[in-house]
Amino acid sequence: MTxxxxxxxxxxxxxxxxxxxxxxxxxxxxxGRGEVFGMLGPNGAGKTTTIEVLEGLRPPDSGTVExxxxxxxxxxxxxxxxxxxxxxxxxxYPRLTVxxxxxxxxxxxxxxxxxKQLIDAVDLGERAKARSMNLSGGQQQRxxxxxxxxxxxxxxxxxEPTTGLDPQARRSLWDLIKGLQAKGKTVMLTTHYMEExxxxxxxxxxxxxxxxxxxxxxxxxxGRRFKERAVFFDSNPKxxxxxxxxxxxxxxxxxxxxxxxxxxxxxxxxIGALLSMADGLSVEPxxxxxxxxxxxxxxxxxxxxxxxx
Amino acid sequence: xxxxxxxxxxxxxxLTRDRAALFWTxxxxxxxxxxxxxxxxxxxxxxxxxxxxxxxDASGASAGMRQAFSSVQILTLQYGTLEQEQAAMxxxxxxxxxVIPKDFGAGLTSKQAHAAVIQYYIxxxxxxxxxxxxxxxxxxQNGANLTIAGGSEVVSISPQTLTSNNIGAVAxxxxxxxxxxxxxxxxxxxxxxVQQREKGILKRIGATPLSRWKLVGSNVLLRLLVAIVxxxxxxxxGMVFFGVQVVGNVLAAGAFVLLGAGAFLAIGFxxxxxLKTEEQxxxxxxxxxxxxxxxSGIFFQFDFLPGFLQTVGRAMxxxxxxxxxxxxxxxxxxxxxLTTDFAILAVWLVVCLGxxxxxxxxx
Ligand SMILES: Nc1ncnc2c1ncn2[C@@H]1O[C@H](COP(=O)(O)OP(=O)(O)O)[C@@H](O)[C@H]1O
Ligand SMILES: [Mg+2]
Numbered sequence: 001m002t003x004x005x006x007x008x009x010x011x012x013x014x015x016x017x018x019x020x021x022x023x024x025x026x027x028x029x030x031x032g033r034g035e036v037f038g039m040l041g042p043n044g045a046g047k048t049t050t051i052e053v054l055e056g057l058r059p060p061d062s063g064t065v066e067x068x069x070x071x072x073x074x075x076x077x078x079x080x081x082x083x084x085x086x087x088x089x090x091x092x093y094p095r096l097t098v099x100x101x102x103x104x105x106x107x108x109x110x111x112x113x114x115x116k117q118l119i120d121a122v123d124l125g126e127r128a129k130a131r132s133m134n135l136s137g138g139q140q141q142r143x144x145x146x147x148x149x150x151x152x153x154x155x156x157x158x159x160e161p162t163t164g165l166d167p168q169a170r171r172s173l174w175d176l177i178k179g180l181q182a183k184g185k186t187v188m189l190t191t192h193y194m195e196e197x198x199x200x201x202x203x204x205x206x207x208x209x210x211x212x213x214x215x216x217x218x219x220x221x222x223g224r225r226f227k228e229r230a231v232f233f234d235s236n237p238k239x240x241x242x243x244x245x246x247x248x249x250x251x252x253x254x255x256x257x258x259x260x261x262x263x264x265x266x267x268x269x270x271i272g273a274l275l276s277m278a279d280g281l282s283v284e285p286x287x288x289x290x291x292x293x294x295x296x297x298x299x300x301x302x303x304x305x306x307x308x309x
Numbered sequence: 310x311x312x313x314x315x316x317x318x319x320x321x322x323x324l325t326r327d328r329a330a331l332f333w334t335x336x337x338x339x340x341x342x343x344x345x346x347x348x349x350x351x352x353x354x355x356x357x358x359x360x361x362x363x364x365x366d367a368s369g370a371s372a373g374m375r376q377a378f379s380s381v382q383i384l385t386l387q388y389g390t391l392e393q394e395q396a397a398m399x400x401x402x403x404x405x406x407x408v409i410p411k412d413f414g415a416g417l418t419s420k421q422a423h424a425a426v427i428q429y430y431i432x433x434x435x436x437x438x439x440x441x442x443x444x445x446x447x448x449x450q451n452g453a454n455l456t457i458a459g460g461s462e463v464v465s466i467s468p469q470t471l472t473s474n475n476i477g478a479v480a481x482x483x484x485x486x487x488x489x490x491x492x493x494x495x496x497x498x499x500x501x502x503v504q505q506r507e508k509g510i511l512k513r514i515g516a517t518p519l520s521r522w523k524l525v526g527s528n529v530l531l532r533l534l535v536a537i538v539x540x541x542x543x544x545x546x547g548m549v550f551f552g553v554q555v556v557g558n559v560l561a562a563g564a565f566v567l568l569g570a571g572a573f574l575a576i577g578f579x580x581x582x583x584l585k586t587e588e589q590x591x592x593x594x595x596x597x598x599x600x601x602x603x604x605s606g607i608f609f610q611f612d613f614l615p616g617f618l619q620t621v622g623r624a625m626x627x628x629x630x631x632x633x634x635x636x637x638x639x640x641x642x643x644x645x646x647l648t649t650d651f652a653i654l655a656v657w658l659v660v661c662l663g664x665x666x667x668x669x670x671x672x
Contacts, residue, residue: 055516057672077518085516090509095326096319107315108517131326147513 006033007066008155008186009054014063016049023049025210026063031188031203033154036181038201039190040295042307046210047190048088051159054188055085068155081110084153086144088160088190094133098124098143101132102150109151122146122176138169145176156180158189162196174199192307194295206299213302218295225301226293227251231262231270233285239278247273256296256306263293312519316527317534323501324531333497334535335542338490342543345482345608346551358438361394361406362386368414374427377452378407381445398430398471405442406430406471420458423465430471436554443468472640480554481641483547484562484634485607488569490539492627495573496598498532502581503590512672521671529574536570544638555638561647562637565654569630572654575661576626582668601627606644629653 009031016024024046031037039047052058056076065072067079106112119128122142162170180187197204198218205215241253241260249266264270299307324330364371379386394406408428416424429446431439446466453464505511547553584590605627622628633650635641
């Protein structure tokens with residue numbers, strides 16, 4: 001399953017229940033050294049629970065969990081020395097400055113990166129003396145990534161690193177995360193943004209209701225399901241999806257978010273047939289366009305639901 | 310050890326940069342000392358001291374002494390038998406007693422050295438008053454020796470001590486306010502703990518190799534340091550501004566400051582174990598500390614409370630910390646012996662700590 005030989009994360013049949021809630025219900029996967037591995041899924045899918053079991057923060061109910069070749073339950077301390085952790089929505093000592101926080105967290109580890117170097121790495125030089133409570137959302141996320149890097153970890157966990165950020169802050173964080181991989185670190189991240197998973201991850205596990213539904217490289221995930229591309233336009237009652245499914249080249253028709261989507265093996269044929277049918281009914285398909293199938297389509301196809309926050 | 314210190318410094322910075330927290334842990338108790346010091350120490354303008362005068366000789370010479378003492382500006386005399394005046398002194402109605410014993414007149418006429426004795430009773434815990442009384446007695450003694458005995462040492466003085474039960478309102482209040490400050494310091498510790506858990510700081514630190522006892526230890530260390538600062542400030546202000554004398558066992562008082570802070574910290578930790586949100590914590594902490602403040606006899610003598618409230622008060626650990634601090638700092642009247650105070654506080658410490666370790670949640 002992994003690309004390079006050595007697996008730094010090995011999870012087999014992991015289960016974690018909270019009473020009746022099956023937060024994680026039999027999950028298995030491996031992550032190879034140097035990979036960026038993503039867990040993609042809607043809120044409540046079980047991503048945080050999974051990642052926090054790997055970080056040694058929650059005990060699993062059953063299953064085996066190995067990180068860096070060590071059993072998480074038996075050897076949490078040596079693992080914690082070698083991993084970097086960013087938790088979903090944590091605000092740290094609000095009245096300490098960026099420099100003070102990095103110094104403090106650095107002191108918890110045997111091996112540490114100089115604070116100055118960390119601040120430069122996440123581009124917070126101008127805010128080094130600012131209290132963490134006064135940082136913007138994007139800056140706080142950069143700080144928490146810097147905190148995850150204080151011990152120069154081999155493996156970095158990032159739980160929804162860009163949730164709630166504006167697109168610009170998100171892009172600059174993506175660059176930061178790509179930089180981690182370039183430095184040879186293995187990254188496991190969770191996200192509920194399709195583009196983020198597609199942009200950053202070598203492999204993605206699609207998760208829902210505590211299960212991994214599908215796993216693989218993004219192009220493979222799409223290609224496995226969709227040999228075709230998609231024609232889409234604003235849905236119109238005069239052009240019902242099931243009627244359109246019979247048009248030339250169309251393999252399947254669906255309605256997603258107010259748009260009718262026709263998956264097609266032969267785009268010119270499909271568009272020609274669609275336009276002449278519309279012409280006959282004296283309607284015009286609005287915002288007509290063509291695109292590749294995306295992870296969004298994969299998720300929709302897997303669950304029958306759209307992936308949205 | 311280095312990480313423990315680092316964390317403690319982080320906690321100190323967080324506290325000193327948080328104006329509200331700083332107010333409650335340090336300025337609030339100090340404000341109390343000033344407030345109550347001014348209210349109850351109101352005799353500051355009137356510096357006259359009430360002194361009991363006992364004439365057991367009933368001679369011309371003793372009448373002369375009475376005349377001499379009543380002409381000392383700073384003293385107000387009150388006359389009675391020794392028993393009456395001793396009782397008055399114990400109640401705090403007079404601050405000292407001057408006694409002219411039988412045969413004073415005869416001794417004076419004998420003109421033999423030290424034949425005539427002036428006795429006086431002072432309370433060693435009230436040094437300021439004592440200095441004035443001793444000064445007055447010495448002045449009268451010298452005057453008598455000069456005018457009557459021509460400068461030879463016929464009249465001598467003999468000091469006695471008598472400890473008053475009434476230690477004075479401010480002297481009563483200073484250890485009480487210190488006890489209150491320690492109680493609040495400990496109980497209020499629940500708030501930052503719940504806050505840190507709610508914010509995920511405890512969890513985030515749990516993802517590092519740092520052991521959790523260091524995390525808790527740093528919180529304890531911070532609070533104990535603040536306890537010492539509070540003690541020094543409160544006692545210092547009492548001494549400098551309101552003339553309170555610390556006469557008891559300083560070491561024992563220090564030990565009770567730490568034990569008390571520890572017991573209330575354990576209570577704070579126990580509260581933090583059961584409270585989920587910061588709002589809950591702020592509310593519950595007030596519900597816990599307010600009745601303790603008023604029912605533990607720290608602002609007025611315990612006996613003044615109605616019976617059933619005394620029972621409630623007796624169940625509260627603050628009662629015993631205040632009692633212990635009064636006993637060790639200003640020789641206050643005991644509610645229970647020091648060993649009982651110690652035992653009760655230690656039990657609170659151990660039980661609450663046990664409950665905390667069992668129920669405390671890191672997230
Ligand atoms: N500590 C907890 N106690 C009870 N239920 C929890 C707890 N943590 C998570 N859950 C539940 O487990 C499910 C998965 O949650 P989570 O792992 O946070 O999902 P995600 O990170 O994918 O949004 C959700 O239904 C959530 O409500
Ligand atoms: Mg989550």
